[in-house]
Amino acid sequence: MANTQTAPIIRMVDIEKHFGSVIALAGVTVEVFPGECHCLLGDNGAGKSTFIKTMSGVHKPTKGEIYFEGRPLSFDDPRDAISAGIATVYQDLAMIPLMSVARNFFMGNEPTRKVLGLPFYDHDHANSITMTEMKNMGINLRGPDQAVGTLSGGERQTVAIARAVHFGAKVLILDEPTSALGVRQTSNVLATIDKVRAQGIAVVFITHNVRHAMAVGDRFTVLNRGKTLGTASRGEIGAEELQDLMAGGQELAQLEGSLGGTV
Ligand SMILES: Nc1ncnc2c1ncn2[C@@H]1O[C@H](COP(=O)(O)OP(=O)(O)O)[C@@H](O)[C@H]1O
Ligand SMILES: [Mg+2]
Numbered sequence: 646m647a648n649t650q651t652a653p654i655i656r657m658v659d660i661e662k663h664f665g666s667v668i669a670l671a672g673v674t675v676e677v678f679p680g681e682c683h684c685l686l687g688d689n690g691a692g693k694s695t696f697i698k699t700m701s702g703v704h705k706p707t708k709g710e711i712y713f714e715g716r717p718l719s720f721d722d723p724r725d726a727i728s729a730g731i732a733t734v735y736q737d738l739a740m741i742p743l744m745s746v747a748r749n750f751f752m753g754n755e756p757t758r759k760v761l762g763l764p765f766y767d768h769d770h771a772n773s774i775t776m777t778e779m780k781n782m783g784i785n786l787r788g789p790d791q792a793v794g795t796l797s798g799g800e801r802q803t804v805a806i807a808r809a810v811h812f813g814a815k816v817l818i819l820d821e822p823t824s825a826l827g828v829r830q831t832s833n834v835l836a837t838i839d840k841v842r843a844q845g846i847a848v849v850f851i852t853h854n855v856r857h858a859m860a861v862g863d864r865f866t867v868l869n870r871g872k873t874l875g876t877a878s879r880g881e882i883g884a885e886e887l888q889d890l891m892a893g894g895q896e897l898a899q900l901e902g903s904l905g906g907t908v
Contacts, residue, residue, distance in 0.1 A: 654816055660674070685851045687867060691871070697851060734822060736816070746775055759908050778808075782803050823835070
């Protein structure tokens with residue numbers, strides 16, 4: 646459960662992002678607390694990805710401030726955000742299917758051990774950590790050498806999430822992790838999100854699926870054409886209202902009118 650009594654780990658205040666004449670974000674304020682699953686909802690083009698890319702140092706905001714652990718922050722590079730503990734799992738996952746789960750898990754962070762004074766990739770260490778971390782997330786690998794390409798889509802998402810957590814994520818951003826998955830795979834990923842949140846990590850879960858959001862979300866922020874009406878807590882808002890906010894209430898009412906019924 647979100648502990649909104651504590652200080653937010655990240656505060657994005659009045660963020661604007663313009664791409665030439667396109668205003669992707671028109672002043673969005675969002676706070677994220679440790680241990681909460683904060684859902685960012687919105688239709689295609691609403692500005693969700695732009696918002697989290699601003700949070701993770703990929704984009705500089707055109708206007709607005711970012712505070713991380715209470716201090717003003719300006720990332721020059723996504724690597725600065727990663728070392729601060731802001732990790733993003735994108736849908737494409739950046740994994741190599743033919744390589745083992747363990748190799749993918751440690752890609753870019755290869756553990757080494759010295760043999761005759763020379764560093765060698767430490768298979769045993771990498772393998773045992775990978776097996777343990779995956780087991781903690783509820784996935785029993787056949788072995789650490791199992792190729793990532795043989796895992797299901799949901800399991801692959803879980804590898805990417807477990808990897809980010811192992812390497813010290815304090816804020817874990819998931820950009821549409823469930824949008825390409827079937828029902829069972831989706832529920833596996835939602836269970837993984839729940840486990841991550843229980844460790845006190847802040848999860849920012851982007852989705853355009855209200856049901857997925859309602860299943861795990863503690864708080865909900867809806868973006869609509871680069872704007873938001875604010876954040877609602879679980880219990881304050883229902884699925885229909887969220888859906889309505891995503892579509893833009895007015896447009897839906899107009900459509901209902903012209904179709905002469907309920908959409
Ligand atoms: N790098 C970019 N250059 C120009 N326009 C962009 C860029 N990234 C996003 N946009 C525009 O900003 C708006 C929001 O996009 P995006 O953040 O990807 O939305 P979402 O993730 O909610 O689908 C869209 O109109 C999109 O075309
Ligand atoms: Mg997007």
